[in-house]
Amino acid sequence: MSSAAPIVIGHRGASGYVPEHTLASYFLAIQYGADCVEPDLVMSRDGVPIARHENELGGTTDVAAHWEFASRRTTKSVDGTAITGWFTEDFTLRELKTLRARERIPQLRPGNTRFDGHFEIATFEEILALVQGVDGQRAARARQLGLTAPAPVGLYPEIKHASYFANLGLPMQAPLLSLLGQYGYHGRDTRVWLQSFEVAYLQALRGMTGLPLVQLIEDSGAPFDFVLSRDARTYADLITPHGLQEIARYAQAIGPAKSLVIPWHADGTLGAPTALVADAHAAGLAVNPWTFRLENEFLPADYRRGAAPAGAGDLQGELLAYLRAGIDGFFTDQADVGVSARAAFLRG
Numbered sequence: 276m277s278s279a280a281p282i283v284i285g286h287r288g289a290s291g292y293v294p295e296h297t298l299a300s301y302f303l304a305i306q307y308g309a310d311c312v313e314p315d316l317v318m319s320r321d322g323v324p325i326a327r328h329e330n331e332l333g334g335t336t337d338v339a340a341h342w343e344f345a346s347r348r349t350t351k352s353v354d355g356t357a358i359t360g361w362f363t364e365d366f367t368l369r370e371l372k373t374l375r376a377r378e379r380i381p382q383l384r385p386g387n388t389r390f391d392g393h394f395e396i397a398t399f400e401e402i403l404a405l406v407q408g409v410d411g412q413r414a415a416r417a418r419q420l421g422l423t424a425p426a427p428v429g430l431y432p433e434i435k436h437a438s439y440f441a442n443l444g445l446p447m448q449a450p451l452l453s454l455l456g457q458y459g460y461h462g463r464d465t466r467v468w469l470q471s472f473e474v475a476y477l478q479a480l481r482g483m484t485g486l487p488l489v490q491l492i493e494d495s496g497a498p499f500d501f502v503l504s505r506d507a508r509t510y511a512d513l514i515t516p517h518g519l520q521e522i523a524r525y526a527q528a529i530g531p532a533k534s535l536v537i538p539w540h541a542d543g544t545l546g547a548p549t550a551l552v553a554d555a556h557a558a559g560l561a562v563n564p565w566t567f568r569l570e571n572e573f574l575p576a577d578y579r580r581g582a583a584p585a586g587a588g589d590l591q592g593e594l595l596a597y598l599r600a601g602i603d604g605f606f607t608d609q610a611d612v613g614v615s616a617r618a619a620f621l622r623g
Contacts, residue, residue, distance in 0.1 A: 282604035285309035291608035296326040297394035308614035311429030324399040333360035437476040481525040494532030528561035543576035548600040565606035
């Protein structure tokens with residue numbers, strides 16, 4: 276991750292090809308050449324960090340088919356939004372391990388549904404072990420061939436619902452940093468970047484670790500009442516030159532929604548870059564926007580191919596537009612396309 280080349284971040288692994296946040300997804304992203312993998316982390320009832328995009332389990336697992344857990348279906352307010360389902364904080368790790376992952380968006384990724392029911396929920400520790408196992412195998416192979424070992428695989432964990440879990444008595448800082456320390460990630464180790472949408476959480480984390488931090492930023496100016504910040508009341512405040520300078524006091528990078536870097540025109544086509552990248556760089560911050568996906572549903576109109584929302588569009592073309600805008604890295608569900616786009620960009 277220290278390379279001057281833009282980094283490719285495997286978003287939830289290789290979630291364009293297998294169900295997200297499974298060990299298979301992370302391994303595939305690494306094999307496709309991702310520089311880092313991005314696990315979203317939530318907590319189990321017994322305080323174990325696990326990889327899920329949110330704490331509600333019904334959308335990405337087979338929990339609804341488990342009669343023994345039927346009574347745990349409930350409605351909760353998570354970061355100000357009422358959600359009905361099953362929640363990780365109501366399950367021990369042992370119980371979570373009886374569930375199996377399924378595809379989040381089967382209507383757009385029907386091919387991924389062939390893996391429904393095959394993969395367990397992964398813990399953060401299992402992901403750390405996977406990454407270090409791959410690094411060790413690559414280093415050993417390089418020694419056998421008399422070659423230089425490849426750069427280690429990076430980790431880009433996102434702490435989800437930090438305040439919510441803290442209010443439940445399940446703060447994530449201690450178990451997260453403890454696990455990272457056990458696996459040798461200390462000090463200012465740039466193999467790991469910790470990210471969150473919550474300003475106050477990152478500010479507090481800055482006093483606990485020297486690891487690089489990433490401020491995530493939504494693409495709306497809506498207030499974030501679950502985030503406490505003296506100088507920012509909306510996400511729009513964070514992308515002003517002053518807001519970026521404030522972020523640089525505690526973080527090393529921002530992870531903005533990609534529309535904040537290049538917005539879409541009213542007709543859905545890609546517009547011109549904003550000043551965000553230049554302003555962030557002036558504040559000393561790297562810019563790694565999210566999320567780039569292959570399906571037409573997620574692409575600007577001028578990069579779609581065909582009319583089917585699930586059809587494959589020109590993701591490489593979209594990525595090249597953003598790379599030319601000066602971004603330092605990007606999140607993608609299809610790491611193989613991301614690596615190809617980066618190679619094309621570096622070739623000029």
